[in-house]
Amino acid sequence: MSSAHITFDTTGDKIARRVRKMRPSAVRNLFAAATRDDVISLSGGMPAVSLLPEEDIRRATLAAIESPEARAVSLQYGPTDGLAGLRAVLADMMRDLGIRVKADQVLVTTGAQQALTLIAEAFIDPDDIIITEGPTYLGALQAFSAFEPDVRAIPFDEDGMRMDLLEEELKRIGKDNPRLKFCYTIPNFQNPGGVTMTAERRRRLLELAHEYNFMVVEDDPYGRLRYDGGHQVPLKAMDDSVIYLGTISKMLGPGLRTGWIAAPEAVLARINLVKQGADLCGSAFDQLVVQHYFADVAWQRTLQKFIALYKERRDAMLAALDEFFPPEATWTHPAGGMFLWITLPDYMDTDSMLAEALESGVTYVPGNSFFPDGKTGRNSMRVNFSFETPESITEAIRRLAKVIEERLELYRVFIEAGALPGYDRKDAAMDENATSWKDVIVDSEQNEEAVMQAREGDAEQIEIAEEKVTEAQEAAAE
Numbered sequence: 001m002s003s004a005h006i007t008f009d010t011t012g013d014k015i016a017r018r019v020r021k022m023r024p025s026a027v028r029n030l031f032a033a034a035t036r037d038d039v040i041s042l043s044g045g046m047p048a049v050s051l052l053p054e055e056d057i058r059r060a061t062l063a064a065i066e067s068p069e070a071r072a073v074s075l076q077y078g079p080t081d082g083l084a085g086l087r088a089v090l091a092d093m094m095r096d097l098g099i100r101v102k103a104d105q106v107l108v109t110t111g112a113q114q115a116l117t118l119i120a121e122a123f124i125d126p127d128d129i130i131i132t133e134g135p136t137y138l139g140a141l142q143a144f145s146a147f148e149p150d151v152r153a154i155p156f157d158e159d160g161m162r163m164d165l166l167e168e169e170l171k172r173i174g175k176d177n178p179r180l181k182f183c184y185t186i187p188n189f190q191n192p193g194g195v196t197m198t199a200e201r202r203r204r205l206l207e208l209a210h211e212y213n214f215m216v217v218e219d220d221p222y223g224r225l226r227y228d229g230g231h232q233v234p235l236k237a238m239d240d241s242v243i244y245l246g247t248i249s250k251m252l253g254p255g256l257r258t259g260w261i262a263a264p265e266a267v268l269a270r271i272n273l274v275k276q277g278a279d280l281c282g283s284a285f286d287q288l289v290v291q292h293y294f295a296d297v298a299w300q301r302t303l304q305k306f307i308a309l310y311k312e313r314r315d316a317m318l319a320a321l322d323e324f325f326p327p328e329a330t331w332t333h334p335a336g337g338m339f340l341w342i343t344l345p346d347y348m349d350t351d352s353m354l355a356e357a358l359e360s361g362v363t364y365v366p367g368n369s370f371f372p373d374g375k376t377g378r379n380s381m382r383v384n385f386s387f388e389t390p391e392s393i394t395e396a397i398r399r400l401a402k403v404i405e406e407r408l409e410l411y412r413v414f415i416e417a418g419a420l421p422g423y424d425r426k427d428a429a430m431d432e433n434a435t436s437w438k439d440v441i442v443d444s445e446q447n448e449e450a451v452m453q454a455r456e457g458d459a460e461q462i463e464i465a466e467e468k469v470t471e472a473q474e475a476a477a478e
């Protein structure tokens, strides 16, 4: 009798529809390239963990294992919502941000990333409407996309999410629309934008939340990494109904996968149910180490060291951008956090340019990764300044500027040749008020088509451009 041999077709029609639609994270994909010796990585969001004092880590780790009582906790299953001692420490830490919650209004998660997945699972049905900043944290987009929401991305400026555009979107969605679930925002030093929402916009967001009946999810991994100016009051401190997400990843280290949700008990009860199915409970060992680390005030001194280090690196990046980047580029000026957002003329494609950047020994994350449609933002990119030294950052920006300049040169030739109707280089050069080429771009369907053709490497256009480049080079050499 032959035994039946069942083979699961893991690449075909057995895969869930929602998983088929999932996109891999550009940052995760770049992880391998970013660790190559000859490449300077501006792509990750890695904290400088080498700065952590060995003694403090050793003390916290030993405290989690040295006594039989400690081992009975750290090596055992724990409560789904986290160790009571850690929840108390986290509630205490939030108090100095102005957030007043009790320990039982805190639920510990496996990093803030799990908090995003749990919230998505607890609240999103297919086609429900979720509002985010556009661009937004791509890990959030990944976590949400598994539950097939309709994500509406609202642009930001240097003052955070544009409330006028949010209101327009809400009018389209309509009041008390049962499909509208929550607005996900990163108000402090946004990832990827680096921008911070002003107090006025925070108040407006909360007003709109009540008016249109949606929840606010405030994700705050970077709030304490402020290099200039005063702290902004968290949304959670302004309104107790806000769902606040915290993480120790940027204050201690992401290797100890520990984050948390502070929310009304009724919300946490639902999330607790979902977490039971996800992992029963988080790592008690990690939690106990984290609890001991933050129970000692020494962490505040280390945080100050992180702040001083990152501020120097941010300043190095801003100075290098000023020195090397072409006038067609603009970028945000973060007062904290780890990232800034660069915008190039809208005919540029940072996704396809990444290969050239890698070849030149620098990585960044293409802007389209941070938009729900995966297409918007192709002319932008996120760069990180927390991980590399000021010298490496300066060199990386110099290399990147060269890659951009080479592409721009090609497009300038397109424009000179009239191959990109609507873009007139002479106008740009002559108009003293124009701060970038974007100011002189005339929107037209024809123009969009030409940009698409150029991006896709239309053979004829490339040929014309190459001829023009050769001519220009010859002329320059003469």
Ligand SMILES: Cc1ncc(COP(=O)(O)O)c(C=O)c1O
Residues within 6 Å of the ligand: 045, 110, 111, 112, 113, 114, 137, 139, 186, 191, 219, 221, 246, 247, 248, 249, 254, 258, 259
């Ligand atoms: C905005 C934002 N939310 C959440 C996370 C995930 O953090 P964690 O390491 O706690 O999972 C990150 C990580 O970079 C982030 O930037």
